[in-house]
Amino acid sequence: MLSRMALSRGLRALPLTLLVTCSGHSSHTVPTDAGVDDGATEASVPDDGGAGGTMSDSGAPTDAGGAGAPDASAEAGASGLTPVAPLPREPALDARFVKITLHREFYCEGASFGDFNRDGVTDVVAGPDWYEGPGYGARHALWPRVAFDPHGYSDCFFEFPYDFDADGWLDVLVVGFPGVPGAWYENPHDNDAPWPRHDVIPVPIDNESPTFVDITGDGVPELVHMTSGTLGWSSPDDGAVEPWTFHALSENQGYGAFTHGLGVGDLDGNGVADALEATGYYLGDVRLDVGLYYARHDQAFGAGGAQMHVLDVDADGDADIVTTLAAHGYGLAWFEQTPPVSAGPGLPNFTEHVIVPDTAPDATASVIMHEPHALAVADIDGDGATDLVSGERFWGHVPAGMPDFAEPARLYWFRTVRAAGGGVTFTPTLIDDDSGVGTQLTVADGNGDGRPDIVLSNKKGAFVFLQK
Numbered sequence: 001m002l003s004r005m006a007l008s009r010g011l012r013a014l015p016l017t018l019l020v021t022c023s024g025h026s027s028h029t030v031p032t033d034a035g036v037d038d039g040a041t042e043a044s045v046p047d048d049g050g051a052g053g054t055m056s057d058s059g060a061p062t063d064a065g066g067a068g069a070p071d072a073s074a075e076a077g078a079s080g081l082t083p084v085a086p087l088p089r090e091p092a093l094d095a096r097f098v099k100i101t102l103h104r105e106f107y108c109e110g111a112s113f114g115d116f117n118r119d120g121v122t123d124v125v126a127g128p129d130w131y132e133g134p135g136y137g138a139r140h141a142l143w144p145r146v147a148f149d150p151h152g153y154s155d156c157f158f159e160f161p162y163d164f165d166a167d168g169w170l171d172v173l174v175v176g177f178p179g180v181p182g183a184w185y186e187n188p189h190d191n192d193a194p195w196p197r198h199d200v201i202p203v204p205i206d207n208e209s210p211t212f213v214d215i216t217g218d219g220v221p222e223l224v225h226m227t228s229g230t231l232g233w234s235s236p237d238d239g240a241v242e243p244w245t246f247h248a249l250s251e252n253q254g255y256g257a258f259t260h261g262l263g264v265g266d267l268d269g270n271g272v273a274d275a276l277e278a279t280g281y282y283l284g285d286v287r288l289d290v291g292l293y294y295a296r297h298d299q300a301f302g303a304g305g306a307q308m309h310v311l312d313v314d315a316d317g318d319a320d321i322v323t324t325l326a327a328h329g330y331g332l333a334w335f336e337q338t339p340p341v342s343a344g345p346g347l348p349n350f351t352e353h354v355i356v357p358d359t360a361p362d363a364t365a366s367v368i369m370h371e372p373h374a375l376a377v378a379d380i381d382g383d384g385a386t387d388l389v390s391g392e393r394f395w396g397h398v399p400a401g402m403p404d405f406a407e408p409a410r411l412y413w414f415r416t417v418r419a420a421g422g423g424v425t426f427t428p429t430l431i432d433d434d435s436g437v438g439t440q441l442t443v444a445d446g447n448g449d450g451r452p453d454i455v456l457s458n459k460k461g462a463f464v465f466l467q468k
Helices: 071-076
Strands: 004-007 097-103 111-114 123-126 130-131 138-141 158-162 171-175 183-184 197-201 207-215 222-227 232-237 243-248 260-266 274-277 280-287 290-296 308-311 322-323 332-338 347-355 376-378 387-391 411-418 424-432 441-444 452-456 462-467
Touching: 097 424, 111 441, 111 452, 123 452, 158 207, 171 222, 207 260, 222 260, 260 308, 260 322, 290 308, 308 376, 322 376, 322 411, 347 424, 376 441, 387 441, 424 462
Parallel strands: none
Antiparallel strands: 004 290, 097 462, 111 123, 123 130, 130 138, 158 171, 171 183, 183 197, 207 222, 222 232, 232 243, 260 274, 274 280, 280 290, 308 322, 322 332, 332 347, 376 387, 387 411, 411 424, 441 452, 452 462
8 A cells, every 4th residue: 555645844944952852542531630739730730631639559659758759858959059969879680770769659651861950961851840960859840740640641741852942941842641732841941930831732642652853854853743643743833832733744544642653764765754653654755846755655563562763773774673562562573674575666675573572471581571662772881783772661551450559660671782694682681670661761871971871750650770
């Protein structure tokens, strides 16, 4: 099947500067329970999605306690006038990392790195708060925090730092529950001031792995997502605080709010970013008569996983794809680009190589990774090969009955090993078993030592893993 969609590039003259970027159920019903309010009102939370309510008797945490959680004195000293003690660090299961627990509440499932106070030190944003690096003891609110019931969902699935108003300070784009509009929060240049909210994406942001990336080639990132059955991107064509415009790159394919699997990258090497999802890919091209143009090609990439990354896994000079196979099941694989067979002349063809099977493992399995709902790539060990980072989204779907909140939530990295005679294998290493992943997993240099670190947030809390 081949469908085509052409559109103008719509290049815009916004002087935005990218400072830092990293990255179900089946009905379009937004959770309505308000959550546990820490002084917030309904109007102050990031969007109108999310589930909350009081904690049940399942054993889920009801406060921010624990060795790694900031206390009242830490917040009182957050203005920078009073020194704040750094949060405790503990060894991770993988000796190359230390683990820092930001808190043990359920505020969100998105988190990222960025220098939010322009002091030259990388900070962390996790839901309604940002934490001053390098110790993370000082916590500052973007909006009043609301703790959600882990039996439901939050209103913050992704956070993308970016200087939207071109004032030299990082702002934060927030994507909430699937199917609701989006907003960005303006950095007030004051640690203790609330961040003004700009509701700029009026259309539903569908798909559970939207990505903030430059798909148009104009040097400015766009939010790539689905809406009303189509795939495309939203961008601030008329100014950052004005309603953003959605540009469809596909025809209506019936994509829903809870569609899984999405990625952007140059598959065919023509210098134009392509788009891909679990059932096919869209090759982009630029033509004088129509501008930016996309052609769809059917290809199965699992049942619908998380982020889909385009990279040259086997170092043979062409682009391959790495993705989890089922966001609420199991499986991780890479799809090798091979010479065209049945896809058609000149079209990329892909062969699947399983890294983690898509079936439930037994107790002896080397990797137990249920609900791999986020995937990141980075050269973790500095050997020149891009490695993989993924794990378990704890209670992405809450188990039936009376599930135990103390059950493990595993986080892994997979070392890419290329054999001298060809072939690629992946060696798994368990980083931690009490964190997992959220819907977003950010891997970047968090402390300025040149090595990739990890930040994540989910129903277990929020965590930073720094290489040592």
